Amino acid sequence: MHKNQKNRREDSFLFTVNEEAELLPFLLDHMKKNSRNSIKSMLTRGQVTVNGRSVTKHNHQLLPGHKVEILANKAALNESKLTGLSIIYEDDAIIVIDKEASLLSMAAKDKNERTAFSEVSAYVRRQDPRQRVFIVHRLDRDTSGILLFARSEQVKVALQDHWDEVVKERVYTALVEGNVRKDSGTIKSWLKETRTYKVYSNPTDNGGQLAITHYKKIRSNRQYSLLEVKLQTGRKNQIRVHMEEIGHPVVGDKKYGSTVNPIKRLGLHATALTIVHPVTKEIMKFESQIPSSFINKSK
Incomplete structure (x- = not known):
């Protein structure tokens, strides 16, 4: 031994x-x-x-x-240099992070602005200056939670080209305005984006993208409801638009109908992502805790 x-x-x-x-x-x-x-x-x-x-x-x-x-503690020392995110999991092929609200995923107009991409890129370069990362999907700036990166272009392409087969489940937690009466429901519509970058919904096919959102009520009071939201499709601003459509906009989402913001952020969090690993083919589930402010407001 x-x-x-x-x-x-x-x-x-x-x-x-x-x-x-x-x-x-x-x-x-x-x-x-x-x-x-x-x-x-x-x-x-x-x-x-x-x-x-x-x-x-x-x-x-x-x-x-x-x-x-x-x-x-080398990893802890390295990760302590990260701002606005933490590493949930990493291996030779992928890195999974937990992003805070207010951090862009990537591509800021101001090239000096911190993004999840720039933080993770710096993180891998501290280990090896030749290392690169590739963002696989995005979260809105004000949405927190799980975000996936690839460690090679080949893995990125494999994930993006087969996204619907790779992703087994995407779960969000939404704090929305009002008491949602139904315990669960499905919203189906077609989404199109205007020239001013606002997405609008249509109940029939208008040439836009089909969007399907499933929701389940976790708890509610007179003012707010906490929902578990599962995406069947992943369109831009899909949850935000669909919540506005059922008359319960996401808290803090002024763009899509919200009039209050008691938590000082958007009430949307990417809670869980289940994928087929691009290399090992193992099914892996990554989870992030629901922000305490969401829970407190819906008690």
């Missing part, structure tokens, strides 16, 4: 290899408290060194006498 030697320093674990092995199985064997995904993330982030050199390849060959060190 390989033995865990005394830590070389407080923020690392040091192991000595006694027999030939590949790096990932070795780490899985020695770090049983950690999940396979968390260990893969450690490798991706460059937290693992062999004989003092950073190694990210899962199948790196270890030989007797090699020293394997895991830097426990």
Whole structure:
């Protein structure tokens, strides 16, 4: 058995290899408290060194006498430099983040403005200056929650070209105005965008894009309702437009009919994303906590 030697320093674990092995199985064997995904993330982030050199390849060959060190807080130090988001999951193919409201996904008019894309790009370049990331889908600036990035153009294309098959479920939480009477419902309409970038809805096909939104009431009071919203289609501003259409605009959404903003932000949060992993084909579900302000206002 390989033995865990005394830590070389407080923020690392040091192991000595006694027999030939590949790096990932070795780490899985020695770090049983950690999940396979968390260990893969450690490798991706460059937290693992062999004989003092950073190694990210899962199948790196270890030989007797090699020293394997895991830097426990290197990722935490790196992530602490992130502003407006946190990393939920990462591996060699994808990075999943939890974005705060008010942060653009990408492509700001002001090139110096921080975006989720610029933050994640800087994050991966701190590990390896040659690294790049590619945004796969977007959230509105004022919508918080789960956002997916690809670590190569090939993975980005694979995800975008097969988005409907890749995405098994997209769940949002919406805080809307008024007491929604129905416990659940489906909204189906066709959406078109005006020249002023406002999306409007039509009950019959007007040449726009078909949009289907399913909702379920979580709780409500006289002033507000908290809804779980599932997208069957993912159109621009779809939830916001559909909530306005049923007479319960998203809180804080002045563009689409809201007249109040007690939470000082848009009441829309991307809570869960379930996908087929583009490489492993494993079904993975990523979740983000519902903002406490949404829950408090709907009690």
